[in-house]
Amino acid sequence: MALAADKPVYIFEWSPKTETDRFHSHNHLELGYCISGSGSFYFGEKSYSVGPGDVFVVNNLERHAAASDPINPSNFYFVFFDPRIIEAVDSELLQPFIYRPGHFTYKIAAGEPAAVQIGSLIREMWQEYTAGQEGHKGVMLGQLIQISGLLMRHYGRHTSGKEWQHALHDYYRLIRALDFIKSRFREPITLSDVAGVMNISPSRARHFFKEKMGEGFKEYVTRLRIGEAKRMLAGTNLPISDILYECGYETTAPFYRAFKKHTGVSPAEYRKRESRIALFEKMEIDIEKTMHSTEPIMKLK
DNA sequence: GCGGGCCCCAGTTACCTCAA
DNA sequence: TTGAGGTAACTGGGGCCCGC
Helix, strand or coil: CCCCCCCCCCEEEECCCCCCCCECCCCCCEEEEEEEEEEEEEEEEEEEEEEECCEEEEECCCCCCEECCCCECCCEEEEEHHHHHHHHHCCCHHHHHHCCCCCCCCEEECHHHHHHHHHHHHHHHHHHHCCCCCCHHHHHHHHHHHHHHHHHHHHHHCCCCHHHHHHHHHHHHHHHHHHHHHHHHCCCCHHHHHHHHHCHHHHHHHHHHHHHHCCHHHHHHHHHHHHHHHHHHHCCCHHHHHHHHCCCCCCCCHHHHHHHHHHHCHHHHHHHHHHHHHHHHHHCCCCCCCHHCCCCCCCCC
């Protein structure tokens, strides 16, 4: 989901499915506040239990997913926002969102002072949003800045200013690389190209990428390409031969091998499966519409 | 922290054949 | 035409190490 330029802050109410939603990452930053129920939140290999009052800080690099308890489904307020709006006010306020493997704590447990204060601000933000009075966007932005400040104080207890500055420097370098990769993964792209964007040697780029992302450069590019292929297989009727070309592959063999390795099925099987799921989900929605007139779970303006 | 050399090997490319 | 799979040659990423 991309944030519109004129609406850099979104808040919405959302209940994760009882089975784990698909792992994903995105270009915006995210805050989650559990208002009721229970479940789990997954960040890469880590998992956290979810309960009312818990706050989750989600950066724009780590792949994550959520799941609800079948007996007592969790319900969240989620805030999505463009990191640039924080940066424009004070780049230091970005620090709580910077991903540093081994240091980053995604969950602030209910009852912790930061969770209480941030939870209260997110509830106020929701009220602002639903009331929709004149100037609500500005008020929401102010609340977001306040939340960032509280997060900075919360995390600042554990990390020195010098370490924060270093992490910020690395973050900007990594963002440049990821922006470059995301805009070029459909073409032949090498580690040397990415190193050039970061102004470091290919050797250093390799160490840096693995250290910050937890996976190798090629692995990351392949994941992007296969993700794009999956999106095109499910969302278009383009022939597979066109799709593999659109995703940066020049011949069929490597595409089929990589696709099967990542998904466990061939591209054709994947397309069949997704079309069946889409048909089933459409039938469910039609039945739901017929029986009840309910609001969608995910509300976005 | 950063750059670079060396070696290994997985992945890629460019062919091919075969089946449906 | 599309999809699957095999082979050989080649490329370049990863791991390791060392020096600055």
